[in-house]
Amino acid sequence: MNPSSGLSTHAGSTIAQLLPAFNFPKLDKDCNESASSPIDMSVGENSVLADEILSICKNGVQSSFATDHLAYPKSPLGDPELLEVLATFFDAYFWPNKKLASSHVAVAAGASACLNDLMYSICEPGDAVLVPGPYWNGFDFHFNIRAQVTPITVSLPRLEDQFTAELISALDNAYKSTSQTVRAVVLTNPHNPLGQCYPKEVLEACVVFCARHNIHLISDEVYALSSFSSTDFPRGPIPFTSILSLDVAALGGDPSRVHMIWSISKDFGCNGLRLGCTVSQNNQPLILHLGISASLCFSSVSSLITKTLLTSPRLPELLTLSSQRLGRLYKILTVFLKTRGIEYIPASAGLFVFARLAPNATKWEEEAAMVRRLKEAGVLVGPGKIYHTAEGDKGWVRLTFALREDILQQGLQRLQRGLEES
Numbered sequence: 001m002n003p004s005s006g007l008s009t010h011a012g013s014t015i016a017q018l019l020p021a022f023n024f025p026k027l028d029k030d031c032n033e034s035a036s037s038p039i040d041m042s043v044g045e046n047s048v049l050a051d052e053i054l055s056i057c058k059n060g061v062q063s064s065f066a067t068d069h070l071a072y073p074k075s076p077l078g079d080p081e082l083l084e085v086l087a088t089f090f091d092a093y094f095w096p097n098k099k100l101a102s103s104h105v106a107v108a109a110g111a112s113a114c115l116n117d118l119m120y121s122i123c124e125p126g127d128a129v130l131v132p133g134p135y136w137n138g139f140d141f142h143f144n145i146r147a148q149v150t151p152i153t154v155s156l157p158r159l160e161d162q163f164t165a166e167l168i169s170a171l172d173n174a175y176k177s178t179s180q181t182v183r184a185v186v187l188t189n190p191h192n193p194l195g196q197c198y199p200k201e202v203l204e205a206c207v208v209f210c211a212r213h214n215i216h217l218i219s220d221e222v223y224a225l226s227s228f229s230s231t232d233f234p235r236g237p238i239p240f241t242s243i244l245s246l247d248v249a250a251l252g253g254d255p256s257r258v259h260m261i262w263s264i265s266k267d268f269g270c271n272g273l274r275l276g277c278t279v280s281q282n283n284q285p286l287i288l289h290l291g292i293s294a295s296l297c298f299s300s301v302s303s304l305i306t307k308t309l310l311t312s313p314r315l316p317e318l319l320t321l322s323s324q325r326l327g328r329l330y331k332i333l334t335v336f337l338k339t340r341g342i343e344y345i346p347a348s349a350g351l352f353v354f355a356r357l358a359p360n361a362t363k364w365e366e367e368a369a370m371v372r373r374l375k376e377a378g379v380l381v382g383p384g385k386i387y388h389t390a391e392g393d394k395g396w397v398r399l400t401f402a403l404r405e406d407i408l409q410q411g412l413q414r415l416q417r418g419l420e421e422s
Helices: 009-021 024-031 050-064 080-093 111-122 138-144 159-163 166-177 200-213 284-294 300-310 315-339 364-376 405-420
Strands: 105-108 128-132 150-154 182-188 216-220 258-263 276-279 352-356 396-400
Touching: 050 300, 050 315, 080 105, 080 300, 105 111, 105 284, 111 138, 111 182, 111 216, 111 258, 111 276, 111 284, 128 166, 138 150, 150 166, 159 166, 166 200, 182 200, 200 216, 315 352, 315 405, 364 396, 364 405
Parallel strands: 128 150, 128 182, 182 216, 216 258
Antiparallel strands: 105 276, 258 276, 352 396
């Protein structure tokens, strides 16, 4: 790191690790490449309710925005009314074992900020957390940039093994193999990028594992309400089970070390509004620390829109509509893959399909070359390597299908063209 940058030692060290992932000249070039914009099937954005959400948000701001929203929050922990609305919402849709109170919720500027703050609150610099792979590559950045925490990838023989009891053996091996202090297990449920939910018994086994090692269990549930019907599961897909619904104490776990993350970004397609929350029902010092540190970091407009959405009489209708549209878009994508004999992981939740577009790839460069060819054909996809797929699982990509249907169809046409050229 160049000393003239004026960064502190810890900031310089962190940025030195992250810089290889950011090729700034290349990014600038990509932004001005051509007048024809690529179709982005790589980013985790949800467009299926965009028109309905926009209408509700506009009406909410027009009818409710007042001078109070120009002032600081009424509590050092944020907007008290928002905390109440969130607690009521989770009671209704996440089936908690114990009724939620507003004092169990801390709000921040999106789920990423929640995870960042949580890592800082429970870990020491240089600590590690165990994350079953593949996983969202944003964890690498958000765990490290401030808290200086290392995510350790927990790999299994097959991608889908992490939804079985095999996960516990893999966690145990990873825990024993590292010299770093492990502070937590981090799950994404429903999973990103695999699009499946963890069975209740696997979640319970994770509670027991964490209790045995006296570490935290963090469940990132940002896709909780984005399930859809899928004929890829003959006996039906595993339904979503929130970590909040488990009787942690009865399992021998420590309720003060079990935490859930959620935001409006994915289920409601509001990535840009930046509002998420951490729920921890038995750790008031943690909630106090998270709440105070983030209470001035998000906008009162985001708070107002979130309250409008979560209390809307149309909420049940919107969630049904979302599920129907996601299911239809998933079918369009998977029919495309099936008719071309492309292997993919069946999904029933979330916004993605993990597909093996380069099944013969034996080197990471071969996977990267395929991704570049698709970009040249006008479609962007997420290469499997950035999600920490195992060495034996080269050639996978993450495909976002939660687009407008006409955009998805155009994306698939370009995908076909890129595959034909490979």
